[in-house]
Amino acid sequence: MNLILETKNINKYFLEPVKFHVLKDISIQLQRQEFVSIMGKSGCGKSTLLYILSTMDTNYDGELIIDGQNMSNQTKDDLARIRNEKIGFIFQFHYLLPEFTVLKNVMLPALKLGKDDANTIKKNALEKLDILGIADQANKKASRLSGGQKQRVAIARSIINNPKIIMGDEPTGNLDSKNSEIVFDVLRKLSAELDMSMLIVTHDHDFAKKTDRIIEMEDGFIL
Amino acid sequence: MKDLFIILDISKTHLLAKKKQTAVAALGVTFGIGMFIIMMSFMTGLNELLDGLVLNRTPHVQIYNKTAPTETQPSDRYFDVLNNLNYIHSIKPKSRLERIHNALPILSELKKNDQVKGATPQATCKVFYLAGSNNLNGVISGIEVKEEVRLFNFKDYIVDGDVNSLIKKKNSILLGAGVAKKLSLSVGDKIQVVNTKGANFSLSIGGIYQSGLAEVDDIQSYVNLKMAQQILGAGGNYISRIHVKLNDINDAVPISTLIKNLYDVEALDIKKANAQFDTGSDIRTLISYVVSITLLIVAGFGIYNILNMFIYEKMNDIAILKATGFTGKDVMYIFIVQALVIGMLGGVLGIGLGYGVSLIIDEIPFVTEALPTIKTYPINYDPLFYVTGITFALISTFLAGYLPARKAQKLDPVEIIRGQ
Ligand SMILES: Nc1ncnc2c1ncn2[C@@H]1O[C@H](COP(=O)(O)OP(=O)(O)OP(=O)(O)O)[C@@H](O)[C@H]1O
Ligand SMILES: [Mg+2]
Numbered sequence: 001m002n003l004i005l006e007t008k009n010i011n012k013y014f015l016e017p018v019k020f021h022v023l024k025d026i027s028i029q030l031q032r033q034e035f036v037s038i039m040g041k042s043g044c045g046k047s048t049l050l051y052i053l054s055t056m057d058t059n060y061d062g063e064l065i066i067d068g069q070n071m072s073n074q075t076k077d078d079l080a081r082i083r084n085e086k087i088g089f090i091f092q093f094h095y096l097l098p099e100f101t102v103l104k105n106v107m108l109p110a111l112k113l114g115k116d117d118a119n120t121i122k123k124n125a126l127e128k129l130d131i132l133g134i135a136d137q138a139n140k141k142a143s144r145l146s147g148g149q150k151q152r153v154a155i156a157r158s159i160i161n162n163p164k165i166i167m168g169d170e171p172t173g174n175l176d177s178k179n180s181e182i183v184f185d186v187l188r189k190l191s192a193e194l195d196m197s198m199l200i201v202t203h204d205h206d207f208a209k210k211t212d213r214i215i216e217m218e219d220g221f222i223l
Numbered sequence: 224m225k226d227l228f229i230i231l232d233i234s235k236t237h238l239l240a241k242k243k244q245t246a247v248a249a250l251g252v253t254f255g256i257g258m259f260i261i262m263m264s265f266m267t268g269l270n271e272l273l274d275g276l277v278l279n280r281t282p283h284v285q286i287y288n289k290t291a292p293t294e295t296q297p298s299d300r301y302f303d304v305l306n307n308l309n310y311i312h313s314i315k316p317k318s319r320l321e322r323i324h325n326a327l328p329i330l331s332e333l334k335k336n337d338q339v340k341g342a343t344p345q346a347t348c349k350v351f352y353l354a355g356s357n358n359l360n361g362v363i364s365g366i367e368v369k370e371e372v373r374l375f376n377f378k379d380y381i382v383d384g385d386v387n388s389l390i391k392k393k394n395s396i397l398l399g400a401g402v403a404k405k406l407s408l409s410v411g412d413k414i415q416v417v418n419t420k421g422a423n424f425s426l427s428i429g430g431i432y433q434s435g436l437a438e439v440d441d442i443q444s445y446v447n448l449k450m451a452q453q454i455l456g457a458g459g460n461y462i463s464r465i466h467v468k469l470n471d472i473n474d475a476v477p478i479s480t481l482i483k484n485l486y487d488v489e490a491l492d493i494k495k496a497n498a499q500f501d502t503g504s505d506i507r508t509l510i511s512y513v514v515s516i517t518l519l520i521v522a523g524f525g526i527y528n529i530l531n532m533f534i535y536e537k538m539n540d541i542a543i544l545k546a547t548g549f550t551g552k553d554v555m556y557i558f559i560v561q562a563l564v565i566g567m568l569g570g571v572l573g574i575g576l577g578y579g580v581s582l583i584i585d586e587i588p589f590v591t592e593a594l595p596t597i598k599t600y601p602i603n604y605d606p607l608f609y610v611t612g613i614t615f616a617l618i619s620t621f622l623a624g625y626l627p628a629r630k631a632q633k634l635d636p637v638e639i640i641r642g643q
Binding site for chain 1: 547
């Protein structure tokens, strides 16, 4: 067994407007190369959980271990580096930098990582965009794309650094069934070929059925 | 280094993407700094003008003969004061000549002192000006023109003719503007003056003197020192006043005390001679400090507000950058760079604006009787205002970028995302 991500009894509360226990004793494990989907009703806490797992939210109780490292001991700068290197995140509402070109949006995390020179990064970015079928949009401003296109750019951005884990918050929510299938195939292929694990929130049963395992959530619990 | 490059790249994209906003923010800075420079240049220009008006022409120390009752009266010496009560009514000063005793040695001693910038002798005589059937009371001062010009900007008050005519022609006179008007005389004309003993002298008008103070211009004229001594019927050592200019005006009080103690003369320092003026000048300086600080604060808040808005609009970008692995510091630098670029741009334009408007004000005519040498509004082009302006622009824009960015630096990316 080869664990890439593990949580132990994660609890999270929202204090505003009233104290609200969103996540209750979440303990999950994710294996290397495993493709897991998370399902559950709207409002049950999926996005909240994903933000914690991706280290973007540090305000919780319990333990989060990524690639053998305990996240509670890390400084914010360390967490930023870990996010940059090991985690690819696809937001529910895509979140691109609107004033930058599509290409730049995809390149930025790699430029920050700084493993390759700018030319190689550009080539890689174009490759990823091509896989997702939007290479022709590369030089457009991100704000000029349609919702589905933006989502695919966000996916390209999440995989640019070949992270250990990709977390997606409904990455296919805005896509038609054909493109949704393309995205699934891309993710599947990456997980096998590049040793990536997938943790994907989805409402799409067809999508979920094709994954290795489905985690069901309800009212902040894992079922 | 590599991070710096990305930071600059991102900043550039941000600034260029919203050109209009960038321009508005920069113009906010420009306006604030420009206003500051214009106000300061104009205000201190006026102040300097007023100061110069008095300070330039007023000697730092004036030396003349004492006319005061002797402090120790002979009776006090005879009946010692401790055991007797001596009381004398209506003490009058002893009659003395108007000339300073030993003026020439005093003069040469003063000139040797290195705190003294220069000292000029004057011989003053009361006269009547005659022209046709008119005669007017007046005072003629004999001066050393070159020194007066060097030390007291004497040339500025010669509104017509040539100040050097006194040197070229012995019987030349620089006639008070009021006198000239009353007698309807102008440069080149002759004027007769009569001294107190009734002797008549014919002088030719080489220039018109206008101080701006009507009561002076109505009586005062200038001739060469030698000429005045001749009118007085006195020798070359007859000097009634010595005017001293010091290198540092603050030495006026100690030096005048020293002179009083060393020689048997009266010495009046500029602080005493111009007490009211001194207070007025202090208050004007105070006001200009207050105004400049107020202007800077107002400009600073304006700049801070505009830039703060500029940065807050980019909060989403901060969250995204942090989510994809940029550290809090990276993000902070990105916004500080943008703020500083705007500050620099706006500041440089502000300096241009300030300088440009100052030049324009400097061309606006400003004519007044009191200031014969002033033709346009005065402007003080002190580089300090420009340095202060740009420094302030950079500090306030830096803070406007730094404070929100520092807040964002500490936040989890999700806190920003949820805050939307
Ligand atoms: N900042 C917040 N303050 C208070 N409550 C919040 C906050 N953010 C989310 N919640 C609540 O927490 C619960 C979980 O929200 P979350 O966004 O995780 O749901 P979700 O499972 O992702 O739903 P969806 O499928 O609609 O995206 C919801 O009931 C929501 O109202
Ligand atoms: Mg959600």
